[in-house]
Amino acid sequence: MSPISILHRHRVAALLGAALIISPIVASFAESPNDVRNAVGTTQTPVAGVTAPNGSFAPIVAADKPAVVTVTTVMKGQPDVMSDASPLDGGGSPFDDYFRQFFGDQGMPGPKAPPQQSQRAEALGSGFIVGADGTIVTNNHVIDGASSIKVTLDDGTELPAKLVGRDAKNDLAVIKIKADKPLPTVKWGDSDKLMPGDQVLAFGNPFGIGTTVTSGIVSARGRDLHSGPFDDFIQIDAPINHGNSGGPLVDVSGNVVGINTAIYSPNGGSVGVGFAIPSDQAQKVVAKLMKGGEIEYGYLGVQIQPVTQDVASAIGLDHPGGALVSSVTEGSPAAAAGIQTGDLITGFAGQEIKDPKDLSRAVADVSPGKKETLDVWRNGKAMQLSVDVGRNGDDAQTASVSGDSGAPGNGQGARLPAIGLGLMDITPDIRQQMNLPDNQRGAVVAAVNPDKAAAASGVQPGDIIIAVNQMPVKSARQATQAIAQAGKSGRKSVLLLVERGDAQI
Template sequence: MSPSSILRRHRVAALLGAALIISPVVVSFAQNNAGLSTVAATTQTPVAGITAPNGSFAPVIAVTKPAVVTITSIMKAQPQVGDDGSPLGGNVPFDQFFQQFFGDQGMPMPRTPPQQQGQRAEALGSGFIVGADGTIVTNNHVIDGASSIKVTLDDGTELPAKLVGHDAKNDLAVLKIKADKPLPTVKWGDSSKLMTGDQVLAIGNPFGIGTTVTAGIVSARGRDLHSGPFDDFIQIDAPINHGNSGGPLVDVNGNVIGINTAIYSPNGGSVGVGFAIPSDQAEKVVAKLMKGGDIEYGYLGVQIQPVTPDVASAIGLDHPGGALVSQVTDGSPAAKA
């Protein structure tokens, strides 16, 4: 059985701390409206790798951790109508996602609802600062459905955040906060140079316990979780859990080479199989989102599938490669062409 087949048969969970979204395949998330903001250059200088004689990651963490933030998404709490068997008790906005992607298949999942305070519910995620002016990157699913957003800096300062832009297909969002001083930042790294076995650090706020750093290696590249049209995840074994969504995956030079987004979880917790969006993909999307608004995508109107060895043999190819157009949608640009 291929790795992709194994993933399709199990559960992959988004890492939003208070709203665990699980499906037999993978979920995609809805969009919000977006505002506008200015672009600020990243100023942080990366560290020069591990310099401590005992191989400690402390020099890397000292530079990167101050730029990692906790994101609190505040939503209007829904009236509690009792336990209907939903993993979230049927009383939070995210329940609609379970119904859409989870259905009534009866898979056991842990109950991790947002913390409700009166007429509102709060859910936690992570993010990181890429602009000294307060520009922050996170996952789209961390802020999706929020009526307001709050950011907590590494020093404990809490600031309101504005949604600058978001893209559900890539699961990325850009926020903006106003601080009275330049903020610490991290730089983008080059994920294309990552190799299986390279050391990585994952930073975020799992379960809301506070900023946490875990270490591991790149387990695989190019994982397709079937969560969207741009899946090209980095697989890691650094432990990440609910609340790590949107936090940075950094290399030993302190550069962001991924955004922690999902885990494979048969039991609701980390089992050492996590997934991050590559920085090369994320940086381009973020650059467009920083200009404000959503990203528009072209539409061809075709369905494609990979050319497997069996397909190649059936259509007379010498070797598998490329893609096969399996269907053309009626009335689409492709059909007209």
């Protein structure tokens, strides 16, 4: 569902248009339209459309379809842009033969300007009207980079649109048109009530053939595609294709529960694996965008990672949960509030934090400059800290989730056969070889037994252990004693704070 201007680099994207391609290995989609990736994998057969309880979805379609619009954007083309990358551009699309079979050249969508004469590219997407005054919601990637935006209503009326506000992190945008009469609208629904197996309908304009509705079910909730800090997608099996981006996903009551945003596709077309932004997430963002401009996100300045059962056991908790702080950015709001590496954040602004994503979203939703309370578990005790939430710039992340978790080898110095690692002090020679600062303290991992727990946890030779069970250690001996004490106390695991390069895990 990405703008057509990118398709000169990835021809397979012409099959998707407004549908982003998801990599089957890393499940990520491009952060910008110029970075869409081809997908590979095994073709899946989409699930057949489900049937409404009363035998037909016609009443829902009749009520919602008038509020679904087509969004067409124009981008200034670069010299290497292929104008035949989209059916809208009138040539070169993998679907050209299909269209000609049924419509002939006369019915082919889009202008017929020769490629060499075209200096612009058109992108196709969808949207839905949420305000009778002409306020429309769509995806940010549908309008990103547009020099002009046009909206086509369900009755065929074409109107120019202006951009009201956009948010790249959530991939949402609000545009507005002026009409001579109140426009039909759709209502927001409650996506939190959706469960796998619930029936849904997806609206949009695939391939520019006109507003279309497909049916399916919710396949899964809470999908994280690693596309941004707020990933919480609804996975659906209702077919969505090129042009569906920004269209509404509605429940059996006809209320919007999601915004169709991306698909996984090994072959360029729909295979029944689509993703929608939940309405509960989108509605909050849209409300802010309707006020104009871009959204300012709150910022803490911490690196965080998930709490596994082993980590919970190591710090004295009976169950996993919360966000473990692996590092604190110097000079950040978190540092000023007294947050320390090794702290477990269990609550923020009165909201329970169950995992790192909860913290990222909660902090992002707070206006910069606001004072909030953090619930922290430190050294076996619960405590509260007050933090002045900062402003998240383009180069700052609200509360960045670390992709690694680890524990520390088997070599010279202190030996720990139970977990399979060997530690060494930071001697002058080691400090010079590893280019460590003069104030660096801790225990260097000299070797790791591949058959022991440390290796399984991701510890690597060259790691530096700087804390054990949230207590700082300055030498191999201190680290050895702390780990041994954890074993004597009956704990089944030990929490190691490891420094690796410029990161702490």
